[in-house]
Amino acid sequence: MLLFLRLLPALLWIQAICAIPPSPNARPDYVLVATAKNLAINCQRRYSVVINGTSPGPTLYLKENFTTWIRVYNRIPDQNLTVHWHGLSQRTSPFSDGTPEVSQWPIASNEFFDYSVTPAVGDAGSYFYHSHIGFQSNTAQGVVIVQDQGKVPYDYDGDKSFFIQDYFPSNDSTIFNGLIANPFKWSGEPEAISINSFSGNSSFSNATDATCTPYVVNVSPGTTYRWRFISATALSLVTLGIEEHKNLTIIEADGEYTKPWRTDHLQLGSGQRFSVLFKTKTQAELDAANKTSFWLRYESRDRPTNVSGYALMQYNVSGSKQPSLLPETPPITLPTNVTTWAEYALEALHPQEAFPKLSEVTRTVYITMQQQMKVGSYVNGTINGTLQWAQDNLIWQTAQRQSNNSLPYLVQVYLTGQTPNYTAAVENGGWDPYSNAFPALPGEVLDIVWLSNSGPTGGWDFHPMHAHGKHYFDLGSGNGTYNATANEVKFANYTPARRDTTMLYRYAVSGLPETTAGWRAWRIRVTEDDVGAWMMHCHVLQHMIMGMQTVWVFGNASSILSKFPTQPYVNGYLNFGGDAYGNDTYDPLVNLYSTT
Numbered sequence: 168m169l170l171f172l173r174l175l176p177a178l179l180w181i182q183a184i185c186a187i188p189p190s191p192n193a194r195p196d197y198v199l200v201a202t203a204k205n206l207a208i209n210c211q212r213r214y215s216v217v218i219n220g221t222s223p224g225p226t227l228y229l230k231e232n233f234t235t236w237i238r239v240y241n242r243i244p245d246q247n248l249t250v251h252w253h254g255l256s257q258r259t260s261p262f263s264d265g266t267p268e269v270s271q272w273p274i275a276s277n278e279f280f281d282y283s284v285t286p287a288v289g290d291a292g293s294y295f296y297h298s299h300i301g302f303q304s305n306t307a308q309g310v311v312i313v314q315d316q317g318k319v320p321y322d323y324d325g326d327k328s329f330f331i332q333d334y335f336p337s338n339d340s341t342i343f344n345g346l347i348a349n350p351f352k353w354s355g356e357p358e359a360i361s362i363n364s365f366s367g368n369s370s371f372s373n374a375t376d377a378t379c380t381p382y383v384v385n386v387s388p389g390t391t392y393r394w395r396f397i398s399a400t401a402l403s404l405v406t407l408g409i410e411e412h413k414n415l416t417i418i419e420a421d422g423e424y425t426k427p428w429r430t431d432h433l434q435l436g437s438g439q440r441f442s443v444l445f446k447t448k449t450q451a452e453l454d455a456a457n458k459t460s461f462w463l464r465y466e467s468r469d470r471p472t473n474v475s476g477y478a479l480m481q482y483n484v485s486g487s488k489q490p491s492l493l494p495e496t497p498p499i500t501l502p503t504n505v506t507t508w509a510e511y512a513l514e515a516l517h518p519q520e521a522f523p524k525l526s527e528v529t530r531t532v533y534i535t536m537q538q539q540m541k542v543g544s545y546v547n548g549t550i551n552g553t554l555q556w557a558q559d560n561l562i563w564q565t566a567q568r569q570s571n572n573s574l575p576y577l578v579q580v581y582l583t584g585q586t587p588n589y590t591a592a593v594e595n596g597g598w599d600p601y602s603n604a605f606p607a608l609p610g611e612v613l614d615i616v617w618l619s620n621s622g623p624t625g626g627w628d629f630h631p632m633h634a635h636g637k638h639y640f641d642l643g644s645g646n647g648t649y650n651a652t653a654n655e656v657k658f659a660n661y662t663p664a665r666r667d668t669t670m671l672y673r674y675a676v677s678g679l680p681e682t683t684a685g686w687r688a689w690r691i692r693v694t695e696d697d698v699g700a701w702m703m704h705c706h707v708l709q710h711m712i713m714g715m716q717t718v719w720v721f722g723n724a725s726s727i728l729s730k731f732p733t734q735p736y737v738n739g740y741l742n743f744g745g746d747a748y749g750n751d752t753y754d755p756l757v758n759l760y761s762t763t
Contacts, residue, residue: 195238195281197227199250201298201307202242208306209359209366210379214338215306216243216298222364223330223399224309227296231288231316240279247273247300252284252311253438254294254422254667256636259285261577261699261730264635265299268568268575269700269718273300278750289519291315292422293328293395293440300565302339302354302708305332305401312395313422320516321418321427323393323444327384329478331435333357333400333467334366346712347564349542351554354709356472360403360465367465367476372491381462382478383489389449393418395442398435401708404505404629404670407465408432409480410498411456415443417513421638421666424516432501434468434508436631438668438706450484459487462498468505469629469673505629506672511643511657513664522640522662523612523692525655530613532597532605533649534558535683536630536671536705536715537620545623555714556705561598562714563704576604576700576718581731584724604700604718609726611693614642615703616649617671619685627673630710632687636701636721638665642688646674649686668706698722698730 199218206215206222218224229235241248251265263282264270274280290313297308310328335342335357345352359366365382374380386392398405409415413431418424419442433441453459463478477493502508536558543552555562580586587599587606598605607613621627640663642654671687678684704716720727 195236197225197235197237198240199224199237199296200240200242201248203244203246206306207376207378208364209334209361210369210375211334211336213334213336216246216248216303216339218307218309222306222308223332224296224307226310226312226328229284229286229311229313231286231291231313233316234283234285237282237284238279239274239282241274241276244276246303247275248303248307249273249299250282250296251299251635252282252294252296253633254292254440255284255286255290255311255313256638257284257699258287258637258696261636261701264699264701266635266700266702267300268565268573269702270577271575272578281755286313288316289517290422291319292419292424293397293442294422295330295397295399295440297399301343302401302712304399304708305335305339308332308399310397320424321393321444323391325386325390325392326395327392328395328397329362329382330364331396331398331400331405331465332361332364333403333474334359334361335401342709343712346709347553349553351550351552354402356470357401357403357467357474360400360405360467360474360476362463362465362476362478365478367478368474368493370492371489381476381493383481384478385481385483386447387483388447388453391444391446393442393444395419395440396433396435397440398437400437402437402470403467403474404434404436404469404631405465405467406432406434406501406505407463408499408501409445409463410461412445412447412461412480415445417509418442418444418516420513420664421668423519423638423665425664426514426516428509428512430509434505436629436668436670436706437708438631438633439670447482453482453484459484460490462494464497464499464501466501468503505670506644506646506674511661511663514662515664518662519665520692522658523690524658525651527612528614528690529611530593531616531651532613533616533618534597534717535618535620537681538622538624540623550624556710557714558717559596559598561603561717563603563716563718564714576602576720577727580700580724580727584728586722586724586727587720598717602720604720606720607693609693609695609698609722613691613693614651615639615689615691617687618649618683619671619673620683621678621680623680625680625682626677627675627685628710629673630671630705630707630715631668632671632703633668633706634689634701634703636699636719637691637693637697638667639689639691640664641666641669642690644670644672644685644687646685648683649688651688654688693721695722695726698726
């Protein structure tokens with residue numbers, strides 16, 4: 168991990184209404200400390216990166232239009248670290264996005280960095296934080312709740328978060344090294360899925376410890392709850408439902424309130440978040456059912472081996488008893504087809520910007536994603552070499568950039584005044600072959616179409632596609648190839664909600680090699696507020712490590728440079744060992760930030 172590199176943390180330039188310097192006695196609102204330890208997961212032990220000693224780490228509560236100061240310590244002895252605020256656009260501080268080699272250098276061991284995070288009005292919702300290095304994010308993560316500045320648009324009596332993770336027995340370094348190795352070695356499939364650190368595949372009466380028992384959530388009769396489901400899985404696409412409670416109403420997706428949409432189950436790929444409202448049974452209904460415990464069943468989908476588990480909803484009523492055993496058979500049946508759930512269904516409750524029509528689109532970028540053999544060959548079902556994921560033959564490798572001492576894109580803009588070659592990118596289908604980045608300029612309206620190709624193995628996979636920076640209008644998905652005109656008809660009486668993570672599905676397990684079938688489309692209006700360097704990538708950690716990430720640079724050099732802090736602060740961000748980071752004996756020299 169190139170530990171000789173000293174921390175060049177994310178640049179803290181915050182456009183706050185009242186920016187003030189911290190007093191000598193000022194203290195962070197939150198302190199996050201990353202360490203590594205043998206963590207109890209799924210009634211096993213795994214050496215993992217944790218935040219403040221646990222996985223998930225502590226929940227952070229932020230407010231709209233208010234700056235929160237978060238200090239992040241890296242106490243991992245042999246690894247770098249960053250923290251990404253998943254779903255928060257960092258529109259006012261693009262150098263604090265937590266992406267190594269894009270917006271910042273990583274935080275070196277025994278260093279710390281002070282993040283300022285300022286959600287805008289309209290950002291109230293459900294998010295999470297996680298490392299953006301290697302396989303650390305499998306456990307180095309936690310919930311972020313952005314609270315409304317004004318009145319919450321929906322009424323409910325209780326609020327609860329359900330944080331979904333998956334468990335791999337091999338440690339991070341073993342998985343990472345296998346994925347980039349020659350010969351390639353897959354991570355293996357997850358052995359469990361957990362909710363709030365409980366994997367729910369063993370009964371209360373016979374589990375060796377609590378971590379493999381069901382998570383228990385207590386509820387009261389006749390009560391309306393907001394339940395926030397946050398998928399932080401490394402790989403798993405999860406579907407879930409609640410026994411005898413089928414009236415779920417989605418009110419938020421990826422940090423944006425939606426018009427109410429009813430469903431009887433949920434489905435989440437890695438990085439997605441949904442809030443649902445549901446009303447519990449009345450006491451009379453419980454008496455009629457003669458039961459006070461109901462199972463929440465969850466299952467993974469579209470993998471060679473699917474895993475499942477339970478959480479338990481327990482009513483707080485007289486005589487309520489917790490069952491000691493798991494159900495012998497699942498009490499609910501969950502759909503096996505995942506490709507149509509909530510497609511062309513979710514609309515913004517209060518749109519933050521107008522939806523651009525197809526006639527306003529200035530450029531369409533098609534990106535075909537497929538596996539490629541870096542070296543070696545694929546013969547008779549066997550991978551003899553290194554397997555990678557490519558986007559139009561472009562493969563992202565953080566480790567290779569670090570070994571070449573490449574500058575993060577934003578630092579390079581400051582030091583050289585150069586941005587990706589826009590003309591070369593347009594002539595090359597979207598990405599500049601010199602910088603390996605996708606440029607876009609304010610005023611453009613982009614359609615980005617992700618295409619799934621079966622590659623040399625003839626197999627397709629699903630990809631939860633995630634955008635850093637600005638949220639996009641999701642244009643839907645489908646099998647085959649994308650037809651913009653036909654798809655636009657669906658928006659005559661429907662305006663899609665903005666999202667930051669949506670699924671590129673697979674529509675068949677296997678077929679002919681090098682065959683494109685399946686698409687997901689986005690629409691983004693680029694403005695001056697959106698300038699910066701942002702990643703767009705599959706959120707499956709294994710695929711990211713294998714190269715399935717792209718870098719987009721919004722804006723020209725002058726507009727990006729205007730986002731940088733002034734002297735003397737900027738110098739500490741541009742050089743190894745700069746004054747912008749801290750350690751046990753040195754406080755950093757950072758830009759002014761707001762604490763009001």
